[in-house]
Amino acid sequence: MISFNYENNFKLTNELKISNWLSTVINAENCKEDEINYVFCDDTYLHKLNIEFLNHDTLTDIISFDYSVGKTLQGDIFISTERVEENAIDFSVPFVEELNRVLVHGILHFCGYKDKTEADALLMRDKENYYLKTLV
Template identity: 65%
Template structure:
């Protein structure tokens, strides 16, 4: 089950479509959907989590806590809406596209993809693009 929680004034206007897409992403990776929670927040909220749990004194767009057991993926995915907006501006992409990228980024981590090295990062970006395309195909 995919849940959306809000710790800021942001709200998804298409929760059902996003949840259905993310469920499809999970299936496309031959995984089973467990309990996945998205928590939308601001920079300050996510910065505190980054300091407390990861000991990183930096701003970030997404932090994923992975509770996957075997083939059933589960986790908590915290997303700073402020970072997503800034990144969308910096990368010259629509906000909705950048939001989809961070939404699917957490799922891909739960599926076992990493992004620490250059090769892993290239694969992660490729997978993000592939899964974002699934959203557009499902809506047509």
């Protein structure tokens, strides 16, 4: 089950559509969906988590805590809507496109994809682009 939680004034207007899309991604990656919680927040909230849990004193758009067991996906994905908005401006894309990229990015991490090396980041970006095209 995918759930959406809000720690700021942001609210998805199409929760069911996004949830169904992400479930389709999970199935396409031959994984099983368990409890996945998205938490939308601001930079301050996410920065605090980044320092406390990852010892990173930087702003980020997403932090995922993966509690998956094998191919059964579960975990918490925190997204700073402020950072997504800034990134959308920096990349000259609509906010909703950048938000959807970050949403699927978190799921892909749970599916086992990494992005620390250049090769891994390229594969992750290819997967994001592929799945973004399936969101109709």
